[in-house]
Amino acid sequence: MFLNEKLETMDRKEIEQIQIERLQATLNRIIKVIPFYKDYFQKKNISTEDFTNIEDIQKLPLITREDLVRHHPYGMFSVPLREIVRIYPTSVPFRLPVVVGYTQSDIIKLSKLTARVLCSVGVKKDDVVLINFNGNIINGAFVVMYGAELLGSSVIPCFDSNPEEIIDILRSYRVTKLITTPFNALALSDVIEQRKISPQDLSLESIIVGGEILPHYHQKRIEETFMIKVSEIYGMEEIIGPGVGGECEKKCGIHINDDHFIAEIIDPKTGKSLLEGKTGELVLTTINREGFPLLRYRTGNITSLIIEKCSCGRNFSRIQKILNHTDERLIINGISFLPKHIEKILSSYEHTTKNYRIIIERANNRDRMEIEVGVTSELFVDQIRKMEDTKLNIKQDITDNLRVNASIRLVEPKTIPYPWKKETNIIDKR
Amino acid sequence: MLYIKNLNAFYDDIQALRNVSLHVKEGEIVALIGNNGAGKSTILNCISRIITSVNGSMFFRDQDMSDLKYNKAVDLGIVHVPEGRCIFPDLSVWDNLLLGSYSKREKLSTCKKNINKIFEMLPLLRKKKDQAGGTLSGGEQQILAIGRGLMAQPEIMLLDEPSMGLAPIFINDVFGILKQLKEQGKTILIVEQNAQKALEIADRAYVIETGSIILEGDTDELKTNQEIKRAYLGKGYSEIWD
Numbered sequence: 001m002f003l004n005e006k007l008e009t010m011d012r013k014e015i016e017q018i019q020i021e022r023l024q025a026t027l028n029r030i031i032k033v034i035p036f037y038k039d040y041f042q043k044k045n046i047s048t049e050d051f052t053n054i055e056d057i058q059k060l061p062l063i064t065r066e067d068l069v070r071h072h073p074y075g076m077f078s079v080p081l082r083e084i085v086r087i088y089p090t091s092v093p094f095r096l097p098v099v100v101g102y103t104q105s106d107i108i109k110l111s112k113l114t115a116r117v118l119c120s121v122g123v124k125k126d127d128v129v130l131i132n133f134n135g136n137i138i139n140g141a142f143v144v145m146y147g148a149e150l151l152g153s154s155v156i157p158c159f160d161s162n163p164e165e166i167i168d169i170l171r172s173y174r175v176t177k178l179i180t181t182p183f184n185a186l187a188l189s190d191v192i193e194q195r196k197i198s199p200q201d202l203s204l205e206s207i208i209v210g211g212e213i214l215p216h217y218h219q220k221r222i223e224e225t226f227m228i229k230v231s232e233i234y235g236m237e238e239i240i241g242p243g244v245g246g247e248c249e250k251k252c253g254i255h256i257n258d259d260h261f262i263a264e265i266i267d268p269k270t271g272k273s274l275l276e277g278k279t280g281e282l283v284l285t286t287i288n289r290e291g292f293p294l295l296r297y298r299t300g301n302i303t304s305l306i307i308e309k310c311s312c313g314r315n316f317s318r319i320q321k322i323l324n325h326t327d328e329r330l331i332i333n334g335i336s337f338l339p340k341h342i343e344k345i346l347s348s349y350e351h352t353t354k355n356y357r358i359i360i361e362r363a364n365n366r367d368r369m370e371i372e373v374g375v376t377s378e379l380f381v382d383q384i385r386k387m388e389d390t391k392l393n394i395k396q397d398i399t400d401n402l403r404v405n406a407s408i409r410l411v412e413p414k415t416i417p418y419p420w421k422k423e424t425n426i427i428d429k430r
Numbered sequence: 431m432l433y434i435k436n437l438n439a440f441y442d443d444i445q446a447l448r449n450v451s452l453h454v455k456e457g458e459i460v461a462l463i464g465n466n467g468a469g470k471s472t473i474l475n476c477i478s479r480i481i482t483s484v485n486g487s488m489f490f491r492d493q494d495m496s497d498l499k500y501n502k503a504v505d506l507g508i509v510h511v512p513e514g515r516c517i518f519p520d521l522s523v524w525d526n527l528l529l530g531s532y533s534k535r536e537k538l539s540t541c542k543k544n545i546n547k548i549f550e551m552l553p554l555l556r557k558k559k560d561q562a563g564g565t566l567s568g569g570e571q572q573i574l575a576i577g578r579g580l581m582a583q584p585e586i587m588l589l590d591e592p593s594m595g596l597a598p599i600f601i602n603d604v605f606g607i608l609k610q611l612k613e614q615g616k617t618i619l620i621v622e623q624n625a626q627k628a629l630e631i632a633d634r635a636y637v638i639e640t641g642s643i644i645l646e647g648d649t650d651e652l653k654t655n656q657e658i659k660r661a662y663l664g665k666g667y668s669e670i671w672d
């Protein structure tokens with residue numbers, strides 16, 4: 001479905017015209033006010049006039065989250081603070097915060113854009129929409145709420161409810177569309193199963209998830225429990241939340257809103273641009289943002305780009321379902337974390353070595369993670385009591401810091417290959 | 431309909447436009463706003479081919495405009511109503527209108543029919559059809575200039591500051607007529623000092639600053655932009671925001 005069919009089905013020629021116009025306007029704006037770009041242009045001896053077609057975007061530097069951290073808080077803002085109406089600090093466990101700013105017109109644009117994305121995944125005016133986000137994607141939740149309200153849907157925002165409460169709300173208010181994270185959707189699946197609720201008792205027509213990678217086996221689990229389809233919307237906190245793109249009813253990839261973003265795929269190792277269809281890291285450029293424009297931002301998401309007309313009528317480019325991230329994150333029951341965070345926790349214990357191994361399996365529709373931790377022989381000769389304590393403490397530490405459950409097994413270090421490599425030290429049986 | 435990419439224009443050594451890219455779709459009203467000397471009129475002059483020494487690409491309905499001779503854009507249906515009205519003060523309203531279709535070398539009977547259509551749209555002109563152009567009020571002269579532009583049955587109209595020098599009451603008249611044209615689905619690229627008025631009737635707008643486009647967007651988005659308010663929508667706003 002379309003919010004504005006004419007706009008969303010415009011041909012590539014029009015899309016490219018809009019992209020170059022907006023890229024040029026963005027550059028003309030930021031070059032005067034963001035010292036980072038002023039310096040870069042000076043150093044490279046280039047000017048805004050060197051940008052006459054979309055490919056020229058490669059003359060700009062790639063930006064990482066670390067760059068944003070370096071210019072934290074306001075170094076990459078392109079308008080004075082008095083014109084910013086929303087300041088949103090994003091923080092991820094173990095990572096330094098970056099802050100995003102929106103002007104009034106950014107907020108209007110985001111709302112329209114998110115309404116468009118929701119429309120494409122099937123949200124309608126007469127839907128009752130439950131929005132359930134929490135933790136570090138509260139801003140995304142607001143954006144989705146604005147978008148759904150703009151569509152005219154009846155929105156129920158639930159930002160901090162537990163799965164039990166959500167199920168009750170789904171039932172009592174005859175919710176037709178649920179918008180949430182993969183993690184929450186999995187937790188709801190558990191409740192449905194435990195309480196033996198029949199999905200027919202719900203009025204739910206589809207579940208829309210965003211905010212994190214949704215592996216096939218998790219999607220399958222949610223779809224089987226609720227007996228309805230799951231659709232994905234895409235975006236990230238540094239950009240605008242879930243308005244970057246979404247699936248259409250043909251479900252053949254995620255359409256990127258090309259009139260607001262320029263998408264590129266690069267080789268994550270070399271930073272070189274890759275040809276259409278090749279798999280690599282998605283890089284996004286906002287071309288219609290005032291407060292906090294991001295140019296060539298490395299999303300870390302691994303995917304490929306297709307630029308051809310979709311049978312839904314859109315000419316917007318599509319990315320394939322995202323299944324990987326450059327940081328090699330692991331996803332357990334919908335929660336993502338980095339192995340190096342486990343390493344950091346383990347290294348704070350007295351008798352641990354650098355050798356460890358993660359084993360992941362699926363049983364009873366749940367992910368189970370076991371961590372084999374290499375410990376020095378002193379611990380083995382010590383009393384059993386101390387070994388048990390260490391295990392319990394590590395387990396608790398991991399749950400507290402990463403929100404995931406793990407069972408811990410202490411082993412002799414030589415049984416685990418070292419140095420640590422993903423291929424040999426993560427055994428993912430899913 | 432009209433696609434412009436990387437337009438550069440020069441007056442001798444002075445570069446008046448730098449990589450200007452813009453487009454106008456059929457049925458759209460697009461406003462160009464910006465300070466004095468920003469290059470707004472220059473853009474219109476490039477499109478109507480009054481300025482021909484330019485580089486960049488200009489396409490109108492898939493036709494490359496770069497080969498068009500001086501002032502020949504009108505052959506494609508591009509009609510330019512320049513700044514300052516430029517009507518013939520000694521000729522009657524009727525004759526002024528007739529001259530509007532002269533460039534198309536139409537038969538007199540067709541012209542008459544067209545003038546009657548204009549009269550239906552702009553009844554004021556019918557009332558004053560025998561009056562000399564120079565004796566009309568400023569607002570009436572502006573309406574006559576628009577009427578004359580319409581005589582050429584334009585595919586797209588380029589209007590340069592139709593409200594310039596007009597008292598507020600006449601400005602409303604002129605914009606009332608633009609609103610009518612919009613409802614009839616006419617395509618218009620309008621340059622305005624009166625950004626507030628322009629944003630009211632336009633679908634989209636471009637903001638130009640010293641020869642470069644710095645902002646583009648739907649007018650409902652641009653209206654909230656504080657920078658625009660401060661710079662182009664008049665003084666009242668700067669007091670609130672500075």
Ligand SMILES: Nc1ncnc2c1ncn2[C@@H]1O[C@H](COP(=O)(O)OP(=O)(O)OP(=O)(O)O)[C@@H](O)[C@H]1O
Nearest residue numbers: 441444446464465466467468469470471472473623
């Ligand atoms: N014939 C000319 N010869 C030399 N320079 C010119 C000529 N016409 C315009 N310019 C210069 O080109 C720049 C753009 O002028 P232009 O008339 O397009 O601005 P504008 O945005 O229409 O301004 P205004 O709001 O005052 O009408 C200005 O610096 C102007 O002085």
Ligand SMILES: [Mg+2]
Nearest residue numbers: 470471472513
């Ligand atoms: Mg002018």
Ligand SMILES: [Zn+2]
Nearest residue numbers: 248250310312
């Ligand atoms: Zn599609």
